[in-house]
Amino acid sequence: MGVLQGWQITVVAASMAVALIIAAVILLAKRASSKRRDHRRLQSEEQWRRAERLHIMEGLIQAIDDPHRFLDIVLSAADSTAAEAALEDQFGLSQVQARAAMNLQFRxxxxxTRQLIRNEADGLRG
Structure with a gap:
């Protein structure tokens, strides 16, 4: 093959530099894409958490809007599982909502406090 001429060394070095620049650009583009994907994932997780919290708040609102009926159902149930099932049936609550309602305290x-729950639900809708 022989010895490279000065201009040939310059061409090889320039080619290598271009290859390194292209590799760096590709790496930066992948990182930016990954960050955008992570940001979208975090946004969707936040939306899911808000929707789940709103779902629970809406169930609590149903229970606290009719506290006498709610307490009658709970007090007449044989156990907490039966109370949850009765709340699901009579209030149309999901299992998660019924469990949250069962965890309510008298205060x-x-x-x-009922207004605070309504306000939080409004904020989540909002």
Whole structure:
């Protein structure tokens, strides 16, 4: 093959530099794409969490809007599983909503706390 001439060395070096630049651009593009994908994933996870929280809040609102009926159902049930099933049936709640309603404490029945629950649901809708 022989010894490379000066101009040939320059061409080889320039080619290598171009290859390195292209590799760097590709790497940066992949990272940017990955960051966009991560951002979209985080946004969708946040939307899912908000939707799940809203679903629970809407179930709680049903229970606190009719506290006497809610308490009658819970007090007349044989156990907590039966109470949850009765709440699902009579209030049309999902299992998650019924479980959240069963976890309510009596202090949440005050008008102030009921309004806080409604406000949170409105904010999640919003």
């Amino acid at each position: 949440t029945m005050s008008e102030e």
